[in-house]
Amino acid sequence: MDLRLEVFLKVVEKKNFSKAAEALHMTQPAVSQYIRSLEELTGVKLLERTNKYVRLNKAGEIVYHHAIEIKELYTKMNHLLEDLTHKASGSIAIGASYTFGEYLLPRIIAEAKEQYPDIKPTVTIGNTTTIAALVLSHQLDVGIVEGHFKEVPELKTEPFAEDRMVVVACADHVLTRQQKSITMPDLIKETWILRELGSGTREAAENVFKQFSMSPQSIMHFSSTQPIKAMIEAGMGISLLSEWAIQKELRYGDLKILNIKEMPYTRDFSIVTRSPFQTKALSAFLDLLRRHRGLNDFKIR
Template identity: 65%
Template sequence: MDQHLQVFVTVAEQQNFSRAANEHHMTQPAVSQYIRALEDTIGTRLLERTNKYVRLNKAGEIVYHHAKEILGLYTKMQNLVDDLEHKASGPLSIGASYTFGEYVLPRIIANLQDIYPDIVPTVTIGNTFKIADLVASHQLDIGIVEGHFNESKLIAEPFAEDHMVIVASPDHKWIQGKERVKISDLENETWIVREHGSGTREATEKMFQLFHITPDNFMHYSSTQPIKESVEAGLGISLLSQWAIQKELCHGDLEIIKVNGLPLSRQFSIVTKSPFQTKALEVFIELLRNNKMLTTLQQTKEPNL
């Protein structure tokens, strides 16, 4: 049955029988046979097929969602059994929220590859909500997230502290003045923020509540890099992680606005679904717990001030 599910998932994702056949090194009639057998087992059609497209119907969407979870569990089970007699190796699917995934994780994975070259990592970057959901559905082995998520379905372990600061263009009037900014002044600025579901957006809203301010002007982006570019261009200000702005601070492209009550602290957490872990996952978690770069950053609450 697992082979039938694998073929079905590939057809659903490729939306094409020929491409699915190539990916599985099968003939197109063989792929069609697998799909018919799965539909017979389920008891209904799962795909809408025309000369122009292949797409999931409502039943197909349900089967696809659960097939991804079943295949993830099957792979994890096989890896756990293989680990009983082998060293840390094999696939490791890692998910991370944007801040950690874009600015910290690459160096940790480089360290992992140096020590354990037989581990094959794949990385998914998304907001906290998405990563937590993929871990909960067994599509990722581990997630690294910040902010709140549905902890009832996951095993969560806080492992690093991050500090959030307000940044502006070096040409901003507040930077030129050098004095600490009044909290009331923040309300009149244009705020450049992440989308809902992002840990950085959650931290920003927490800061608004803490300072009792309700800004009127916002610009929204789905990742941190365009936020930094927009702030540098003078379009507004933003609350960002110290990890995300190290290069810009060093080069003078961004400056930290000095505000009483900041930096704002938040926790990054390791999230997993199962207490049973492959050796690859075990060693990766140990690297996260003992990473010297994280320890160094945690010791500095106001970087480069």
């Protein structure tokens, strides 16, 4: 990778020429020279510099965005070349949406480490839209997401498993004691506690509301599933959640699935990749994932 780009990235990271020089084991004049050389190459100034700060200007933001991609591609190229003669090893950048990442991925990574001890996985958890974007920009090697996102030709999407979504309430909620089945429109006056826009779980809820032409009168939203479950347990409302996310609460009786005749609602987990060239480490991890396709052997007892 061009050393000028490496120096540029380090200056942006440290926001200071002296700290960047120290991290790179260079002199500050050498760092300044590399930045000047890069600016001469691009024909524009990239950094705004004062005695107090160093920050990107608009041109710098463009170069920084693509420099990150170049660095990721350069690293991946080296791993692919190393794989020609070595066994599965090295880093894998794995992304997952919250439901899969929090409740299923840890078991899969533990199995991967047992079978391939030289693999070094790093994990990013985010909503579906974020994970797909990170795979697209080469910052993640693979993503496992739920629901839909804006598909582009560069991304390969592979169906992986089905996820059942159910409406849940606290154990002593009046609706949990109702013997007859409930309909979705019966829940319009309830407070719905949902994930944020952009998450696959929120998309599922919006699809259910649209399917039954209902618009809840009260909605609260959180950026992860754990506080949603805590709010439901406290009797603050109901929610639509993945069965995978509530196994423990169902086992201990903290949450109950409401008897709604139109439920469950199903959605898909998908594997998302970009590069047609895969390191041995990534290929081994994908093979392991595919062996668990459907997740039938992952039922929580």
